[in-house]
Amino acid sequence: MFEYKIDKEISLQLIEPSDAFPLLSLVNESRPYLREWLPWVDSMRSISDYDDLIPEWRTQYYNNQGFQAIIRYYDEIAGMVGFHAINWGNKSTSLGYWIGEQFQGKGIMTRAVHGCLTYAFDTLKLHRVEIRCGVDNHKSRAVPTRLGFTEEGICRDGEYLYDHYHDLVIYGILQHEWKKLNSKETAL
Template sequence: MFCLRVDDEIQLKLLEIRDAEKMYALTDHSRTYLREWLPWVDATTSVADTLAFIESTLRQFASNQGFQAGVLYHGELVGAIGCHGVNWANRSASIGYWLSHDKQGKGIMTRACRAVTDTLFKEYGLHRVEIRAAVENRKSRAIPERIGFVQEGICRDVEWVDNRYVDHVVYVMLEREWITSESTT
């Protein structure tokens, strides 16, 4: 099983079947906030929906296509982070994440994202890692900016979310940039 200790406060662990109820409750708890930025929120209406998602992520992990992990803060499930699949031909992947609205502002997702990026380069041997965030989602955009991702551009009207199309800012980190930045910190 995938488990990564980020620091004394944060741990990332592969989502498991037994996490379905907690994950659904967390999604439901943050539904109003998450709905503004994530297209899957309104389709997640029951524990069964969350269970189906977790089952699909376990298949993703088993087929070496990346992972989806629960973010634990002091042992409490507070969000999720993971890959949207791995493109092995190009050695690339994109990272997605979300955090309960009441746990934001503590650096949790920044630290988690840094750890996942490091894992993708050092353990998976990837060349390119991408993060996309809605242009208006300043909190989400701040994460790749904080850890040194380069803004490559904007995809216009790329995602239908909360009854509107949103533009995404595309951020990228290349392996050589990550290794260089890690050696200077």
């Protein structure tokens, strides 16, 4: 099983079928908060909605296409983070994430994404990672900004969100940029 320890508080784990109930509970507790920016929230209403997704997410990992992981904060599920399909020809991927409302503001997502980037560049030897966020989703945009991503542009009407399209801002970071940023952190 995949487990990636970020620090003493946070770890990432490949989702197990037994995680469906606590994951759904977290979505239910944070539904209005998550629904503002995530188009899948309304489709996750029962444990059975995870029946096909969890095996797909596990297959993604076993097929060396990245992972979808639960974020454990002091062993409690706080959200999810993961890679969309890896383009091995270009050694690139994109990263998505969400966190339950009660876990907001603790630096959990920044540390989880930092761990994913370390894994992407050091273990998978990828060249580029991209993150797309709603232009007005300032909390989500703060994560790539904090981690040294470059804002590369706007994808107009890039995502359909329930009853309207909204623009996405595209952030990217390259392996050599990540290495340089992290060598500075180590030197401090």
